[in-house]
Amino acid sequence: MLEGLLIGCFALETPYGYNYIGGEHALALRRFQRAVDQAYELGLLGDNILGSGFSCHVRVRTGGGAYICGEGSALMYAIMGQRGQPRTKPPRSVEEGLWRRPTVLNNTETFASVPAIIRNGGAWYAGLGTKESTGTKLITMQGPVRYLGVAEVELGLPMRQIIFDVFGGMRPGYRFKGVQTGGVSAGPLREDELDVPVDFDSLSPLGAMLGSGGFVVFDDSVCAVDFARYLVAFSRYESCGKCTPCRLGTPALVEILDRIRHGFGRPEDLDVIQYASKHIIELSLCGLGQVAPMPLLGMLERFRDEFVEHITERRCRAGVCPLEVAVAVH
Incomplete structure (x- = not known):
């Protein structure tokens, strides 16, 4: 570097x-x-x-x-x-x-790639990856997989191959449920979506993102509502507070999710999440606010039945949400 x-x-x-x-x-x-x-x-x-x-x-x-x-x-x-x-x-x-x-x-990873490109030539680097996303990417994988850590892979490898070949697949006793993409900046992928190439273009139509290369695999012991709350709460905590949509919008989303997690959610909450998220994305000053609701929207799209169960049945299938416990407002 x-x-x-x-x-x-x-x-x-x-x-x-x-x-x-x-x-x-x-x-x-x-x-x-x-x-x-x-x-x-x-x-x-x-x-x-x-x-x-x-x-x-x-x-x-x-x-x-x-x-x-x-x-x-x-x-x-x-x-x-x-x-x-x-x-x-x-x-x-x-x-x-x-x-x-x-x-x-430039990002650290960009500068780290320069010496090899100078040494081997631009054509060599362009031969790696895909036509639109050339080169390699450092991938960080967390969760119940066999091999945790960082691996350098060519852009364009299917997500399934990265999870199950490069990082060894699921550890014994765990069943794949999804993989959170883009760190805290995008939505997850289900198992039926894992054949998508991991590059800068192919993930976007699915609401996912390559970003800095951070991925988290999760299994059935993870509640989609609880995980979404964790991801949005991170953005709320890290917001600099300069612009109103991010400063007030992210705490509002966390408050709604806390209400749902505690069994006091209302059916209209899901519409409010969509409405508030749209305005946070469109009106925030920087990239943090513009992507803060994306993990929540992705979880809601792919695991909507879990959100509905929390609201209509006051049931968390993963058994991790504190249902019918007083809500702590932050």
Whole structure:
């Protein structure tokens, strides 16, 4: 990654590069800082690198672990020591970024791919993956699968192959129910949808997303209502509060889901969820709010019968919801 960042700086003829690492990733922070220190010691960073006349200084910046700082403009504010929150666009970062100077933003994974592309050529990289989504992707898989962790796969592999071949399938005693896609930013897939190619285009029509490559497999012990509440509550907690739809909309969704989980849901709640989600998606300032309702909408579409059972029968088939217990309003 450091080599890719240095190549990018050289291509842009800029003497400064920054790598922002969230404060919750302490190990990555220590390792990258060590790599930067070693590069300075070897003369690969600093002034007049290896007598080339090119100078480049790389700085490592970190924050308190706010999820919102994954958004580009919020990330730049955090690097500058300001509160991490998104801004309206334009201007784009390439027009006015760090300290009002043009700034190129790329994910760590993008920079990490650069050295291999330079070494082997663009045609080599384009030969990996699909025509529309070339290259590889780091996939993180959690849940009751045999092999947890991270694997690099070619884009375009079917989701079924990734789960059951790359990550070994379900552990004994667990039956596949679904896989949550896109971290907290999209909907799940059922087993009958697992033959979809995992790339940047094929998942979207299903309401799913590749995103940063984070997936969570879940089984029948997981309640769709409870899981949806967990995912939306994460976005509520991580909202910076700058725009009204996200600041007020995500707590409203959590409150409705809590009412349903406790057995006090109403049939019209499902329509209210659809209505509120539409406005949160369309009116939020940044990507966090624009995708915050997507996991809930996906769960509701694929496991609607579980939502209805909670409301009409006050029954949780997974047995995890605190039905008929006083609702705690947050």
